[in-house]
Amino acid sequence: MGERVYGLLGRKLGHSWSVPIHTALGCAGYRLIELEPEELAPFLRREDIGGLNVTIPYKRDVMPLCDVIDPAAEAIGSVNTIVRRPDGKLMGCNTDIDGFRYMARRAGISLAGKKVVILGSGGASLTAQAAARQEGAAEITVISRSGPDNYENLGRHADAQVLVNTTPVGMYPKNGEQPVDLAVFPALEGVLDVIYNPRRTALLLQAEERGIPCSDGLPMLVAQASAAEERFFGKTIPAGENEHILAQLRREMTNIVLIGMPGSGKTTVGETLSRLTGREAVDLDQMIAADAGCSIPEIFSREGESGFRAREAAAAAEAGKRTGVILLTGGGIVKTAANYGALHQNGRIYQLVRDLSLLPTEGRPLSQGADLEAMWRERAPLYRRFRDAEIDNSGAVEDTAAAIWRDFCEHSGT
Template identity: 75%
Template sequence: MEKIYGLLGRKLGHSWSAPIHHALGCGGYRLIELEPEELAPFLRREDIGGLNVTIPYKRDVMPLCQEIDEAALAIGSVNTIVRRADGKLYAYNTDAAGFCWMARRAGIDFAGKKAVILGSGGASLTARAMARKLGAREVAVISRSGPDNYDNLDRHADADIVVNTTPVGMYPNTGAAAVNLTRFPRCTGVLDVIYNPRRTALLLQAEELGIPCSDGLPMLVAQATAAEEHFYGKPIPDSENERILAMLRRDTQNIVLIGMPGCGKTTVGEALARLSGREAIDIDQRIVERTGRSIPDIFARDGEAAFRALEREETAAAGKLSGKILLTGGGVVKDQRNYAPLRQNGRIYQLQRDLTALATDGRPLSAGADLAEMYAQRAPLYARFRDAVIDNNGAVEDTAAAIWRDFLEHSGD
């Protein structure tokens, strides 16, 4: 009898669990979407091998399992189920191991610290239990309607660590944050269990404030390897966590090109697409396709403000994608609101080209302009957005290769 392995949940379109388990050798691992009334009948199946469990069933499955690990009982939720040879369903919580690895990898130490846990669901149960296990002196759980809520956060302004276990900011509703970190002036660590996008609004603010932080992908990977150990009864070295995390970072992070109009973003992007096998998304072209009009026509008839509004909308949509090459317009950096969508899933490269070599045809703001003055105005903006500068005064293929080498080296940062 072929055994069933997979992730059990209600809506799983966002999940990255399957590629993780495939990389660990569980080739038949799949996503299993069930409505609540289907849960009990499914778990009676004799061909279940191993399952992971996610929202909203981490507590609902507990009465349906015959043996529950003591640690999972103490936490109050499970995320891993295995049917053993005796026919019983055994339940575990491997999120606990994942949470600890995420915190340790980010250099965030709970010992003697006060932790604020945002949210009160299944992930929150794990976070608060592990915060205590790791030595937190105090753990406060913030919910929408509990005694500690978002209206009285000031009573916890002395928090050292903030952990988000809510779905606020998760794909596709990116850009929102459950709290403003400036309300915690002593904060020295931020963890967000969300892994898509790579950097939620909460983590982008943590980066800006210089606070050590981590998204939830390390937790997802580490809990998966712990689950596989239960599935097959074999230990898996910690090195597998780093290998798979690096693979996922590489495959899901975007490459974003910014730079002066005419510096070669489209040409380099096309070469980079050939080199990497990735799809190149031209944001200006998306505006043209959406409006049925050329960029010069939009500028001439509607003005720059109207174009920038369209650019902002298309940048926000493109920034939600994963594993793409995003080609931006030269002025995308003029609106600070474009930074978060580009950064949330991307590594941003500024292409640098001699001003005398910049193409100006079909570029409304470049034609007839003083390019030196334009660059002087925009240089600080490019510096604010970029992760790296790449020279594009040589062969296009050389520029594309330089970007790809850098990306492979730093995509796991």
């Protein structure tokens, strides 16, 4: 027999991180396999299948097509990994549960003895329920649109201690949508969201704001892939490998966001960073001008500052959905509180600082003839609220760009 087939089985896969993860784990031929429902059974009869991961909508559909179902997958009622056993039989397993427990432990969220509320009732919900049972949760409640526990009577579960989102609400490209308001659950000790694009859904942004330990689904994705590889090839993958791959993916996906006073050097630093890193630099002001069909000063004169800020918020929401780019913002982006979520959802935010006497004002609608001291007093606390790090830009632009890239490589992988 020739090369065996390894890959991810689904219907519409689009961009998936499974290929780079499995490649990093040593499975060089791993690929995406898109099938229509009627193609599923004939495909699984192929004798060259080595190992497959299975994603929506086929996690239950493949079960009757497997020769053997692992007891853990049977208990969950869902298969996400199919392995060719030495005797030639196809065995259905579930490594999502390994991934889920890894994600929770990594975030320091214990399910033992806790009331766990799970949003959604699909395949990922079955995994979360099984993991909560294995971890010894005291009570498990599943919220669905039409079940007895639904989004209209959430108040009866105000004592929830751990909240798990297994729905696609808030997932790219519908960033910013939120399945529930965490204010309903004042006793929360942890929030887990199986979504990993964006890095921080609106639900996780609210958890961060409230100081609640939380995690996105990327650690789960990496750990379940690692557990699948162990089953595919009968090998043990060192524990640290998950963290190594996770850090690598985080760096690739995270945006570098530059904020700061008008004239603080965001454009020149951004262009230098782009050359240094090979990343695309996305200028929000250029996006706004292109969309409006006129220059920024013209927008200010026609629509006033409020009109410009509305356009700026729309551009931030759109650009913030992207991953792995450099975002260059206008000096006043921090004046609209909602822009924080848009920029922070996938980004690490750097404030460039430069002495006020060095800030040029030419061609800057709010800087010309303005009292820069007063502007600074108003904006300084807003910049502090938005930023992850402050970078001095008084010296050579190459030094500033290098300092940002050093910090980014050190901190974006966590």
